[in-house]
Amino acid sequence: MSDSQQPSDFEPVDVFAETDGMDLRPGSDDCYKCSTCDTNCPVAEVDDDFPGPKFQGPEQWRLKRKDDYDIDDSITDCSNCLRCDTSCPSEVPLSQMHNTARSQYVDNQMSKLSVEYIRNRILSNYRTSAYLASLFPRTATFVMNFGPVRWVMEKGLGIPSERDFPEFATTTFRQWWKQRGGAQVQNPDKRVAYFHGCYSNYNTPEVAKALVHVYEELGYEIMVPEQKCSGTPMFANGMLSDARRHAETNVENLTAAIEDGADIIASCTSCSLALRQEYPELFDIDGIEDVSNHTYDALEYLRIYEDLEAELEGAEVDFPDLAYHAPCHSRNQGLDGQALELIENIDGVMAEDVGDSCSGISGTYGWKTEHYDVSMEIGEEMFEHMEHAEGDVGMTECPTCAMQMEHGTGYEIKHPLEVLEAALVSEE
Numbered sequence: 001m002s003d004s005q006q007p008s009d010f011e012p013v014d015v016f017a018e019t020d021g022m023d024l025r026p027g028s029d030d031c032y033k034c035s036t037c038d039t040n041c042p043v044a045e046v047d048d049d050f051p052g053p054k055f056q057g058p059e060q061w062r063l064k065r066k067d068d069y070d071i072d073d074s075i076t077d078c079s080n081c082l083r084c085d086t087s088c089p090s091e092v093p094l095s096q097m098h099n100t101a102r103s104q105y106v107d108n109q110m111s112k113l114s115v116e117y118i119r120n121r122i123l124s125n126y127r128t129s130a131y132l133a134s135l136f137p138r139t140a141t142f143v144m145n146f147g148p149v150r151w152v153m154e155k156g157l158g159i160p161s162e163r164d165f166p167e168f169a170t171t172t173f174r175q176w177w178k179q180r181g182g183a184q185v186q187n188p189d190k191r192v193a194y195f196h197g198c199y200s201n202y203n204t205p206e207v208a209k210a211l212v213h214v215y216e217e218l219g220y221e222i223m224v225p226e227q228k229c230s231g232t233p234m235f236a237n238g239m240l241s242d243a244r245r246h247a248e249t250n251v252e253n254l255t256a257a258i259e260d261g262a263d264i265i266a267s268c269t270s271c272s273l274a275l276r277q278e279y280p281e282l283f284d285i286d287g288i289e290d291v292s293n294h295t296y297d298a299l300e301y302l303r304i305y306e307d308l309e310a311e312l313e314g315a316e317v318d319f320p321d322l323a324y325h326a327p328c329h330s331r332n333q334g335l336d337g338q339a340l341e342l343i344e345n346i347d348g349v350m351a352e353d354v355g356d357s358c359s360g361i362s363g364t365y366g367w368k369t370e371h372y373d374v375s376m377e378i379g380e381e382m383f384e385h386m387e388h389a390e391g392d393v394g395m396t397e398c399p400t401c402a403m404q405m406e407h408g409t410g411y412e413i414k415h416p417l418e419v420l421e422a423a424l425v426s427e428e
């Protein structure tokens with residue numbers, strides 16, 4: 001971003017506490033056992049067997065001072081929603097503790113031949129499955145939702161047959177980007193590198209295209225670096241070695257983009273959270289702090305550097321009323337109010353907040369038979385609020401929250417960037 005650009009009044013909230021290195025045992029001393037994290041944990045609220053974040057974090061790390069302490073297997077029941085992280089008044093690095101403990105549990109205590117390990121490895125490496133599916137997208141969508149196949153997946157792998165597999169795009173975002181000849185705007189003073197993540201590439205390229213159209217309309221030059229998975233599903237499944245391999249590629253390519261004058265933007269709030277917070281918490285890779293400091297959510301970035309109110313003045317869209325859910329990972333970045341504040345400025349569209357509950361799916365968590373019922377029970381509050389809201393179309397920034405919203409209500413789900421595209425960009 002050039003010095004000539006003036007930030008707007010919007011200030012992002014700095015939610016990331018400084019942490020000292022990778023030894024988390026001292027962090028457990030900052031816990032004064034207030035139990036605020038436990039009362040904010042959506043899993044503990046509905047699952048009486050889950051001991052909660054205070055136990056998963058500081059208490060386990062206190063016990064680990066004795067070298068012989070094994071990690072409790074309930075660590076695999078934490079959904080990695082990070083609500084506890086946001087709520088702790090003492091800045092205990094809870095999610096860092098959970099992610100590290102989960103990884104130690106998987107590495108040292110989980111059988112690599114168990115169905116659970118194999119299933120979790122498949123779920124957390126979604127990028128590989130999605131790449132293979134994208135070679136035959138229509139067939140893959142059909143087969144993955146074919147009753148007998150789903151029965152086998154449920155009985156053999158523990159993937160619940162109640163859920164519908166998302167459709168695979170016939171043209172991925174990266175294919176579309178290549179076909180159109182890449183960036184259509186050249187502007188070294190307003191350059192961004194887009195971290196699209198796996199889902200926008202393989203399943204919802206319309207979200208990624210909306211981002212491209214909006215940013216180009218506002219004069220940005222967009223780079224689309226080579227990238228791998230952000231690592232979010234791998235953190236949640238204790239697969240930190242896999243996540244590190246992906247992070248190394250991402251950090252190398254995103255650092256090169258930063259050197260070319262770009263900031264990094266993401267359309268998925270879990271991807272931006274991974275690059276900003278989880279990477280520097282979990283890995284020590286050259287350039288990782290730079291990547292963390294230059295990463296923004298795509299809407300947040302526009303709210304900082306553009307006068308969106310002026311851009312949207314006079315814009316009118318014919319969009320259905322929207323029931324909006326703020327993902328937990330947007331809350332963790334202090335971004336949960338931004339989509340509604342933005343949409344307030346657009347004539348012709350209404351969006352209603354459906355409350356601050358968790359959607360319950362938390363990435364791969366709700367894709368496991370042992371967690372499906374808990375996932376749906378957590379989501380119940382959101383489903384009810386969606387049904388009471390005026391609109392019968394949902395909106396969220398998180399692709400798995402979108403899956404859960406659709407699953408619980410049958411609504412079509414939009415991304416705020418698609419609303420912004422309708423307001424700012426004339427049809428091609």
Ligand code: SF4
Nearest residue numbers: 031032034035037088
């Ligand atoms: S909220 Fe923080 S200080 Fe309170 S019990 Fe949880 S970890 Fe400890």
Ligand code: SF4
Nearest residue numbers: 041053078079082084
């Ligand atoms: S990350 Fe979410 S599910 Fe896990 S302990 Fe914290 S609040 Fe509970």
